[in-house]
Amino acid sequence: ATFQKGEWTILYHSGALRGRNEPMKLLFEDAQVPYTCSDEKLYGPEGWMDAFAGSPENAKKERGVYPLFFPPAVWHKPPGGEEVMINQVFSVMQYIGDTLPGYAPGSVVERARMSHIAMNALDLWGEGRNSFHPVDLSASYSTQKDEALVSSKKFAAGRLLIWLEFFEKLVKRAGEGKPVAGGANVTMADFVLLQVLLA
Numbered sequence: 001a002t003f004q005k006g007e008w009t010i011l012y013h014s015g016a017l018r019g020r021n022e023p024m025k026l027l028f029e030d031a032q033v034p035y036t037c038s039d040e041k042l043y044g045p046e047g048w049m050d051a052f053a054g055s056p057e058n059a060k061k062e063r064g065v066y067p068l069f070f071p072p073a074v075w076h077k078p079p080g081g082e083e084v085m086i087n088q089v090f091s092v093m094q095y096i097g098d099t100l101p102g103y104a105p106g107s108v109v110e111r112a113r114m115s116h117i118a119m120n121a122l123d124l125w126g127e128g129r130n131s132f133h134p135v136d137l138s139a140s141y142s143t144q145k146d147e148a149l150v151s152s153k154k155f156a157a158g159r160l161l162i163w164l165e166f167f168e169k170l171v172k173r174a175g176e177g178k179p180v181a182g183g184a185n186v187t188m189a190d191f192v193l194l195q196v197l198l199a
Contacts, residue, residue, distance in 0.1 A: 003033045003034065003100075005034045006034075006036065006077065007034070007076065007077050007078060007079070008028065008033060008034070008035040008036070008074065008075075008076055008077075009035065009036050009037070009038050009074070009075040009076075009077075010024050010025065010035060010036070010037045010038070010072060010073075010074055011037075011038055011039070011040075011041075011042060011048070011049075011068075011071050011072060011073040011074070011075060011087075012037055012038075012039065012042075012071045012072040012073075013039055013042070013071060014037075014039040018199075019072070020071075020072050020089050020125070021037065021071070021072040022195045022198075022199075023089065023093055023188070023191040023192045023194075023195045024072060024074060024089075024092060024093065024096060025037075026191045026194065026195060027093065027096055027097065027100070027103065027188060027191045028096070030186070030191070031100045031102075031103065033100060041063075041064070042071060045058040045061075046061075046063065047063070048063050048064035048068050048073075048085075049068050049069065049070055049071060049073075049087075050067065050068065050069050050070075051069050051070040064085055065083045065084070065085035066084070066085045066086065068085060068086070068087045069087060070087060071087060072087065072089065072092065073085060073086060073087035073092065074086060074087075074092045074095065074096065076095075076099070089122055089192070090115075090118055090119060090122060090192075093118065093188035093191065093192060094115075094188060096188065097187055097188040102185055103185060103186065103187055103188065104185070104187070105181060105183060105185070105187050106183040106184060106185065107183065109182070110181050110182050110183040110187070113180075113181040113182055113189070114181040114187045114188065114189040115189075117170060117180055117181055117189040117192075117193055118188055118189045118192040118193070120166070120167075121167070121189070121192045121193045121196040122192065122196070124160075124163045124167075124196055125196045125199060127155065127159060127160075127163075128155065128160070128199065131148070131151045131152040131154070131155035131156075132148045132151070132152050133148065134147045134148055134150075134151035135147050167193065167197070170193075180193055
C-alpha cells in the first residue's frame, strides 16, 4: 500500500518534548510512511481535546472528526475513505499497526500477547511518569522537584527493577532479534516497549 503525504497526522504538544507520541513516530518511520506532527487545535474552547477545553460546558461541544480527550492522537485522512481521529497510545498504535501492511499480529494468540506486552509497557510508562509528578499529576515537574527526587529514587530502586525483570523475561522468551509478541512481524508491542525502555 502507498500512503500519501498529509494522510497521517500525529496530534501532540509542540517543542522538543519526547513523549507518548514517540512509538507512533517510530512505527511510521520504520514503515517509511510520511506523517506530520501538529499541535493545531489541541487547546482552548474550540480545540479538539476535551481535557484542554477549559470547562465542562466547552467539553460538551462537538469538535473535530471524533471526540478526543487528550493527546497524543492520530488523524488519518485516507483518500476516498472514512477519516479516523482517535487518541490513547494503545488504540492509536493498534490502529496504525492494523492499517499499515506487515505490522498486524498473525494470530489471535499473537494479538493477545501484543496487547499484554504493550499495555504492561504503558503501565510502566505511567508509573515512571507519576514518580516525577508525586504531588500533582497535572503540574509540571519543575513545581515538585524536591518531592519528585525522593519519589523517583524510590521507584528506581524498587518497582522499576521488578518491571525490568518482567520485560527481560518476555524478550528472552521471544528469542534474540525476534518480535517480542512472537510471529514473523514486529507489532506495535515492539515499538511501545522500545520507547518505554528508552524513556
